[in-house]
Structure formats: C-alpha cells, structure tokens
Amino acid sequence: MNGNSQRFLPGAHTGVPTTYEMLKEEHKVAVLRVPYSLAPTVTTMINIRCKMLVPNHIIWSLCNTIFMNLCCLGFVAFTYSMKSKDQKMVGDVAGAQAYASTTKCLNIWALVLGLLLIIAFIN
Numbered sequence: 001m002n003g004n005s006q007r008f009l010p011g012a013h014t015g016v017p018t019t020y021e022m023l024k025e026e027h028k029v030a031v032l033r034v035p036y037s038l039a040p041t042v043t044t045m046i047n048i049r050c051k052m053l054v055p056n057h058i059i060w061s062l063c064n065t066i067f068m069n070l071c072c073l074g075f076v077a078f079t080y081s082m083k084s085k086d087q088k089m090v091g092d093v094a095g096a097q098a099y100a101s102t103t104k105c106l107n108i109w110a111l112v113l114g115l116l117l118i119i120a121f122i123n
Helices: 002-008 019-032 058-067 070-090 093-122
Strands: none
Touching (some): 058 093, 070 093
C-alpha cells in the first residue's frame, strides 16, 4: 500500500519538491537570515550647507531710525545692517559678522541715548 500512495503524491516520483516543501525551505531561509542589528551597516554622508546665521538687526535699526534717531545713530545703524545683509548675500561670513556687531553696538547706543533723552524731557 505504501508503494501505491507514493505514486499519487505530486512531485514524489519526479524529484520535484512539493509546494509545501518549497514554502518550508523558504521559511528556513528567512529564519536563518542575520538579524538587522548584526548586519553590516552602510552609511552615506551628505554635507548640507546651512544658511549663515548672522543677524543683521534690520528691524531694530529701522525702529531706531524712525523713533530714536538721536545724532543720526539710527540711520548709521540701518546703513551698517544693510551692509551686513549684502556681505551675507555675497557669502562673506566674517564681513557680515563684523558689520552685524557694529550694527548691534550702534543700535544699543541709539536706544540708550534715546531713552535717556525721553526721560530727561519727562523730568
């Protein structure tokens, strides 16, 4: 009886594995794969140039020009802030930082002197 039953199984007499055996083999291959954490990693480095973060203080200079323009310090600060913006657009980071530093100092002086003038007028 065993000889007759093997004739009716697909692939038993031809040497071709059955679908079940192929699926079982694929499962074994899937189980034997290397875990993701142990697999060699491939890295790619991408250099992204970020924008230069140099503040040019244009808004502060504009406010000082309009509201506290004592001795034209606000206008001078606005001029330096525009020069800082131009240097940043060209790509000169050192020049943009130098103009931004000067702009910040001029804006501080314009603000302090303007507030002192307002306080003097109130008293």
